[in-house]
Amino acid sequence: MIHNDHEELSNEEFQSLRESCLKAARNSAYCPYSKFRVGCVLETSTGKRFTGANVENASYGAGICAERATITKAVTEGHKKLKLIAISGDSEEPISPCGICRQFIREFGPNVPVFMFNSDGSKFIKVFLQDLLPLSFGPENLGIEPALQ
Numbered sequence: 344m345i346h347n348d349h350e351e352l353s354n355e356e357f358q359s360l361r362e363s364c365l366k367a368a369r370n371s372a373y374c375p376y377s378k379f380r381v382g383c384v385l386e387t388s389t390g391k392r393f394t395g396a397n398v399e400n401a402s403y404g405a406g407i408c409a410e411r412a413t414i415t416k417a418v419t420e421g422h423k424k425l426k427l428i429a430i431s432g433d434s435e436e437p438i439s440p441c442g443i444c445r446q447f448i449r450e451f452g453p454n455v456p457v458f459m460f461n462s463d464g465s466k467f468i469k470v471f472l473q474d475l476l477p478l479s480f481g482p483e484n485l486g487i488e489p490a491l492q
């Protein structure tokens with residue numbers, strides 16, 4: 344068990360988030376090219392949890408990261424507001440979302456906590472999106488109201 348000191352989650356919720364993130368990486372990633380499995384779990388403002396993983400393609404550039412695959416799942420099921428997001432990668436150290444994913448997360452969770460785990464869940468980092476993507480561009484800049492749910 345690793346220690347959780349986050350106001351967003353109870354200790355049980357944190358452990359379950361971590362487990363499902365690792366499980367998503369192990370069981371759901373399609374990454375025959377990089378062989379780098381990434382899992383993602385998110386929670387929406389409606390209290391729903393979605394999981395996903397990276398999905399690669401023979402045309403390498405067509406692949407999609409775990410974060411965008413998972414957010415797309417949630418949004419297309421009608422859940423457009425994120426409460427938190429977690430990722431885990433196939434590495435010793437926790438991985439952090441790529442630049443495109445930071446922007447993608449920002450649309451639906453302008454300042455969500457981002458939990459990052461290493462491959463066995465023994466290490467993690469929590470950062471808020473605004474620290475990963477300062478001075479960001481979003482719907483408000485185009486006069487669009489962000490989704491409420």
Ligand SMILES: O=c1ccn([C@H]2C[C@H](O)[C@@H](CO)O2)c(=O)[nH]1
Nearest residue numbers: 377379381397408409439440441
């Ligand atoms: O935060 C990240 C970083 C990388 N990847 C994926 C993209 C590609 O499939 C593989 C190697 O870059 O990992 C993610 O899904 N999320």
Ligand SMILES: [Zn+2]
Nearest residue numbers: 408440441444
């Ligand atoms: Zn990405």
